[in-house]
Amino acid sequence: MxxxxxxxxxxxxxxxxxxxxxxxxxxxxxxxxxxxxxxxxxxxxxxxxxxxxxxxxxxxxxxxxxxxxxxxxxxxxxxxxxxxxxxxxxxxxxxxxxxxxxxxxxxxxxxxxxGLGPHNPLLQPLHDDLIVVDEPVLLTTQGILSGDSIGESKIFLSWCHAPNGACDGDLYSAEVNVTWDISQQSNVGTFVIDATELELYDGTWQFSYVLQDMFLRTSPKVDVQVLVDQTDPEARLTSPSQVTEGETIIVDGSDSSDGVWSSKLQTVWYITEPDGSLRVADQSESSGMFLTLKPTVPGNYSIQLDVFDNVGRKSSETSQFVVYNMAPKLELKLDDSDEVSPNSWQIDENDVLDISTIVDETSNDRTNLIYEWYINDRLVSNDSELSTRLGVGVHELRIVVTDDNGESAVHEMDIIVKGEVTEKTGELNLMGIALIVTIIVGVILFTKRIRKNENDNSPMPKWNSSKKNESVAEYSNDEEELQMWNDSD
CATH class of the missing domain: 2.70.50.50 (chitin-binding protein cbp21)
Incomplete structure (x- = not known):
């Protein structure tokens, strides 16, 4: 402890x-x-x-x-x-x-x-146990001795490269040039850790120092972890040059570097919108070296990445891309049919024509869409749905959907309205046909009866009688002769 x-x-x-x-x-x-x-x-x-x-x-x-x-x-x-x-x-x-x-x-x-002693000196550090070194760093510590003069005491420093927390390689040591403040018996000493003077390269180093009094007694060591970072960071960006409105874009800053400390870089992302406004990326948009955007406004965008290293040095990189407007995509749904966007549609007279629209568009544009319904080139509605009745015949229907950037989607179709055939008219037609047939049959029968009566009442022989009539007459004579024979009996 x-x-x-x-x-x-x-x-x-x-x-x-x-x-x-x-x-x-x-x-x-x-x-x-x-x-x-x-x-x-x-x-x-x-x-x-x-x-x-x-x-x-x-x-x-x-x-x-x-x-x-x-x-x-x-x-x-x-x-x-x-x-x-x-x-x-x-x-x-x-x-x-x-x-x-x-x-x-x-x-x-x-x-x-x-107690009687002797007592070893003690150091009370007045600095953090982890420091970051770029320029020379001043460390301050308090030396505590049991009655001796601090002015004749020394501080000895030891260090080694320790990338994994333990020394890896040679151990170095040296006496440091310490300055003691003995005013009011504070006994505060200061000394410098200079990475260039100690030939430290970027990485993690383990330092320790001890206080030695005039009787060569030493204090317990004080350990300090030193992070050396003398390399300037460099920001790098990769991004597409153009995307479509509503498309997800990923801006990659993972090629940014800071030597051995590249993984420790801190990032801040800035976004310049098409209207020129500058904002810091939200937490939902940025994740370390990556920025994820889904722009809904077309135009020119600018992305800036600032990277900061352990000692606060900054590097910036900017990238631009263009967002193109996405034209609306239109589909029509008619009545309760499963058919989508037909080129023609047939209904009966007096039926209600119900048409709804399905528009694929970005959320930003969807609320600003303009609808125009034309029937026979006449504007009839600006709603997203159409409900109307049409007269018998063929009608030209056109729907135009326009977004806030002037892009349009158009669909044209013919509406065919059939005339209605009623049940009463069908019944009257059948009755008329039946009446005509009855009249014709009656006329034929009536004509035959008149001719027959004329033949029965005429005194002249019927020279022109048909074979059928002759057969009938012969049959009648035979019958009369047979009757005569029967009477004589």
Whole structure:
């Protein structure tokens, strides 16, 4: 466990917990700590750790839940003190005092040397444990010694290339040029890591440094991971030069590079619309090195990709493409038929002609479509559907659908309206035919009867009688002769 960088408190609070105790104090039997607070003094905790070996789990030597003494000195301000019996202890120790402050804590900490010694020096880093190096970077650390002068102390630096977290190759070391600030016994030292001077190339390096006092005693090491990035990034774009309105387009920036750190590049995408307005791509449109668009407005587009490396250097690339308008595609649906967009359609007189449209168009244009229905070259409707009755005959129907960019779809067809044949007319026709047949038959029968009567009443012999009549006469005479014979009997 590494030493924290210093006192902390709630970032959104005016609370203050302070102490006059200096870092590096050396005590033998009793440790007295004094300070002030504007937090409720009845709530406090303190812990004394053994940090002789900072890289092990710190043993707890002493702890408590209250201040030893509290004295009010102003409204909501108190002096406090803690007295700790350290007789028999020998360590480099870490004292931490804390108070609840809302959902967080106000904390102070101090390094304390306890016992006869000698005690090794200690370093408390005042920088992050991971740094990115392009230009020379200044590191700051606090040296804590048990009574010796910090001015004669040295800092030794070791480093190696560690692409996978462990050293891979040679281990290098050197003494660094450290500057100590000894004002008010702060003992703060600063030194520089210069990638060019240390001959560092792009990649991950593992650094550590130690403090050596005038008696050649060394502190536990402080580890730092250094990311070296001295290569300028380069943005590259690949995109189509033209697409159709409503078509999905993918702009590819994956060829952008930054040496070994190419995978760490950060991206920002910008889109210039056909009307000239500039916007940042939405999260739904951008995914790392890729931009996905579905433009619904035709015109000229411009895409800009900005890539940023670890140290904030930027590279930009721009690409243009043209979006062409998609003309509407029209289909007609008639009545309840499954037939689509016929060239002619037949209905009966007095039937209602119902026609609906199915238009394939982008969502942006679909709400602005203009419909024009013509029957025999006369405009009859501007609705998306047509419902009408037509007279008997052949009618020319034309539908024109126009989008907001002036592109049109047209369909023409003939509407044939048949005259209606009623059941009553059919019945009258049948009755008329039956009547005519009856009259003809009656006339024939009547004529035959008149002729027969004329033949029966005429005194003249019928020389011109047909063979049939002669046969009948002969039959009658024979019958009369037979009757005569029968009478004589």
């Amino acid at each position: 590494l030493l924290p960088t210093g006192s902390t408190s709630s970032p959104v609070s005016d609370s203050e917990l302070t102490s006059t105790l200096e870092n590096g104090i050396w005590v033998n039997e009793t440790l007295s700590v004094n300070g002030t607070t504007n937090l409720a003094p009845q709530n406090a905790n303190w812990v004394l750790y053994d940090v002789t070996d900072v890289y092990t789990e710190w043993p707890i030597l002493r702890s408590g839940e209250y201040f030893s003494h509290v004295t009010p000195i102003d409204e909501n301000v108190w002096n406090w003190s803690i007295t700790i019996d350290v007789q028999g202890l020998s360590c480099t120790c870490w004292l931490e005092v804390s108070q609840p402050d809302g959902l967080s804590k106000a904390i102070i900490n101090r390094v304390i040397f306890i």
